[in-house]
Amino acid sequence: xxxxxxxxxxxxxxxxxxxxxxxxxxxxxxxxxxxxxxxxxxxxxxxxxxxxxxxxxxxxxxxxxxxxxxxxxxxxxxxxxxxxxxxxxxxxxxxxxxxxxxxxxxxxxxxxxxxxxxxxxxxxxxxxxxxxxxxxxxxxxxxxxxxxxxxxxxxxxxxxxxxxxxxxxxxxxxxxxxxxxxxxxxxxxxxxxxxxxxxxxxxxxxxxxxxxxxxxxxxxxxxxxxxxxxxxxxxxxxxxxxxxxxx
Amino acid sequence: xxxxxxxxxxxxxxxxxxxxxxxxxxxxxxxxxxxxxxxxxxxxxxxxxxxxxxxxxxxxxxxxxxxxxxxxxxxxxxxxxxxxxxxxxxxxxxxxxxxxxxxxxxxxxxxxxxxxxxxxxxxxxxxxxxxxxxxxxxxxxxxxxxxxxxxxxxxxxxxxxxxxxxxxxxxxxxxxxxxxxxxxxxxxxxxxxxxxxxxxxxxxxxxxxxxxxxxxxxxxxxxxxxxxxxxxxxxxxxxxxxxxxxxxxxxxxxx
Numbered sequence: 377x378x379x380x381x382x383x384x385x386x387x388x389x390x391x392x393x394x395x396x397x398x399x400x401x402x403x404x405x406x407x408x409x410x411x412x413x414x415x416x417x418x419x420x421x422x423x424x425x426x427x428x429x430x431x432x433x434x435x436x437x438x439x440x441x442x443x444x445x446x447x448x449x450x451x452x453x454x455x456x457x458x459x460x461x462x463x464x465x466x467x468x469x470x471x472x473x474x475x476x477x478x479x480x481x482x483x484x485x486x487x488x489x490x491x492x493x494x495x496x497x498x499x500x501x502x503x504x505x506x507x508x509x510x511x512x513x514x515x516x517x518x519x520x521x522x523x524x525x526x527x528x529x530x531x532x533x534x535x536x537x538x539x540x541x542x543x544x545x546x547x548x549x550x551x552x553x554x555x556x557x558x559x560x561x562x563x564x565x566x567x568x569x570x571x572x573x574x575x576x577x578x579x580x581x582x583x584x585x586x587x588x589x590x591x592x593x594x595x596x597x598x599x600x601x602x603x604x605x606x607x608x609x610x611x612x613x614x615x616x617x618x619x620x621x622x623x
Numbered sequence: 624x625x626x627x628x629x630x631x632x633x634x635x636x637x638x639x640x641x642x643x644x645x646x647x648x649x650x651x652x653x654x655x656x657x658x659x660x661x662x663x664x665x666x667x668x669x670x671x672x673x674x675x676x677x678x679x680x681x682x683x684x685x686x687x688x689x690x691x692x693x694x695x696x697x698x699x700x701x702x703x704x705x706x707x708x709x710x711x712x713x714x715x716x717x718x719x720x721x722x723x724x725x726x727x728x729x730x731x732x733x734x735x736x737x738x739x740x741x742x743x744x745x746x747x748x749x750x751x752x753x754x755x756x757x758x759x760x761x762x763x764x765x766x767x768x769x770x771x772x773x774x775x776x777x778x779x780x781x782x783x784x785x786x787x788x789x790x791x792x793x794x795x796x797x798x799x800x801x802x803x804x805x806x807x808x809x810x811x812x813x814x815x816x817x818x819x820x821x822x823x824x825x826x827x828x829x830x831x832x833x834x835x836x837x838x839x840x841x842x843x844x845x846x847x848x849x850x851x852x853x854x855x856x857x858x859x860x861x862x863x864x865x866x867x868x869x870x871x872x873x874x875x876x877x878x
Contacts, residue, residue: 398728398729399727399728401727402727402728490709490711490714491707491708491709491711492711492712492713492714494673494705494707494711495705495707495711495713497672497673497700498671498673498700498703498705498783499700499701499724499725499728499729499777500696500697500698500699500700500701500729501728502693502697
């Protein structure tokens with residue numbers, strides 16, 4: 377019952393968020409700031425994670441290739457498909473749920489407990505639209521960029537690991553990367569990314585905006601935001617896979 | 624002028640405000656006083672619409688705020704300035720940007736006009752030249768003054784101050800009180816101050832509303848509160864031994 381009530385409150389929040397901004401100039405300015413905060417600042421962690429994960433995927437695949445019936449390019453192919461289908465859109469989104477989600481919830485939550493949101497409301501500003509819409513827009517614009525960046529680095533990491541370990545040649549790896557490439561998988565991955573980005577920022581904003589109490593409660597809201605966003609990502613991942621790959 | 628008619632507010636089925644009827648006069652410093660937890664802040668938050676009242680009416684110069692939708696309320700709110708207990712300055716903005724924010728948001732003033740207005744407001748609260756400071760670099764008293772500057776930047780018709788002296792030393796409190804009083808008289812605005820600071824009551828209380836157990840218990844001015852024969856008011860006004868001593872001395876002198 378409580379979950380249903382919370383979901384209703386979340387939907388009502390979104391209906392206020394998606395209204396016309398009071399001033400487009402402020403909206404544009406804040407969106408660029410959020411792209412920097414949410415997107416650009418996440419580049420280092422995404423780069424680090426993607427390179428090492430790509431390397432590990434390639435090494436694990438190579439180590440399991442005992443059958444002589446499997447062609448050499450299989451390592452490249454598996455690195456490509458697991459990166460595009462699951463690792464970059466889903467795992468990176470789960471990592472961003474931790475980094476961005478906690479950041480968004482604590483930022484908005486702090487504004488709530490220090491009465492900055494009340495100050496906005498008193499001035500006549502639609503605080504939800506003012507605070508949350510630029511964040512959602514920034515996530516929708518920049519999360520796909522992060523995921524494409526992650527895909528490229530992951531495959532680069534795989535290549536580097538195989539080359540250093542002397543397990544394959546560049547030509548064979550690239551042949552594997554290009555084998556059975558399905559462009560629809562990119563569409564699928566980016567669609568998932570957009571949905572995950574929206575879920576992370578909107579759910580985290582929800583927990584931050586409706587926090588009550590003091591700094592301790594902001595911390596709790598931040599944790600709840602990360603947990604809920606992660607669960608929402610996993611559920612959405614299942615539904616989108618069913619809808620896009622199997623129907 | 625703000626009129627409150629039969630205002631009722633409950634939280635989780637528990638009544639916090641009972642049929643409050645009151646008029647906050649224009650050009651006067653109207654105080655809402657009472658002990659902690661009696662409903663002062665809830666009353667103020669209902670008036671400005673941060674809490675929805677369960678029943679009753681709130682009229683801003685005869686305009687019924689309770690019946691308005693979000694857009695109509697937004698227009699009224701642009702006539703309201705509010706100083707929060709913790710100043711509630713936007714922490715990512717400088718002092719100057721805090722004051723400019725409502726002007727940029729709601730007016731079509733040019734950059735130069737906005738700058739001039741921000742400078743004027745800062746000068747009005749004796750903070751000229753402190754434009755580029757961040758809120759975290761300001762003392763508590765300075766933050767309150769910036770809060771007042773931001774509140775008056777839009778030339779409000781109504782000014783709300785939620786415990787403006789909390790956390791301030793007595794001397795700075797008097798500076799803030801005088802500032803609120805001067806601005807009220809100068810611009811003939813309707814000022815509502817929520818406080819439980821007796822110094823403020825005696826310094827600026829033109830019209831006082833005493834709230835007790837969520838009910839309107841007493842109203843009057845700073846002169847009449849001293850002699851009010853109500854036991855709840857007496858225990859509020861003469862809560863400290865120092866005040867009791869003063870009362871005894873005054874009574875002795877009178878005899």
